[in-house]
Amino acid sequence: MVELLWADPQPQPGRSPSKRGVGLQFGPDVTEKFLELNNLDMLIRSHEVKDNGYVIEHNGKCVTVFSAPNYCDQMGNKGAYIDVTDDMQLSYHTFDAVYRFQECEPT
Numbered sequence: 001m002v003e004l005l006w007a008d009p010q011p012q013p014g015r016s017p018s019k020r021g022v023g024l025q026f027g028p029d030v031t032e033k034f035l036e037l038n039n040l041d042m043l044i045r046s047h048e049v050k051d052n053g054y055v056i057e058h059n060g061k062c063v064t065v066f067s068a069p070n071y072c073d074q075m076g077n078k079g080a081y082i083d084v085t086d087d088m089q090l091s092y093h094t095f096d097a098v099y100r101f102q103e104c105e106p107t
Contacts, residue, residue, distance in 0.1 A: 008026075008048055009028075014026075015030060031061050043062045043063070044063045070096075079095050
């Protein structure tokens with residue numbers, strides 16, 4: 001389960017230890033083989049902060065989308081989501097964090 005959740009793409013081929021300390025990193029060759037074996041066109045994944053909310057890697061075959069803007073109120077990243085149409089057309093949308101107003105109780 002750890003490898004499934006915490007595996008991240010890397011630009012070089014093959015696999016290597018993850019920069020997170022758990023899981024693995026995988027290259028474009030691994031993505032291509034996974035897609036081929038499972039008769040898929042693309043891998044869409046999450047669980048990794050991206051500055052613009054999403055990143056397209058591995059020759060357009062691996063997309064990371066992260067929907068939590070300004071992760072942990074400190075990362076400054078955008079959030080993103082993907083609209084997927086019935087004919088599998090993708091459109092990417094990014095958004096900024098919304099200021100959270102916190103009321104203070106009178107002292």
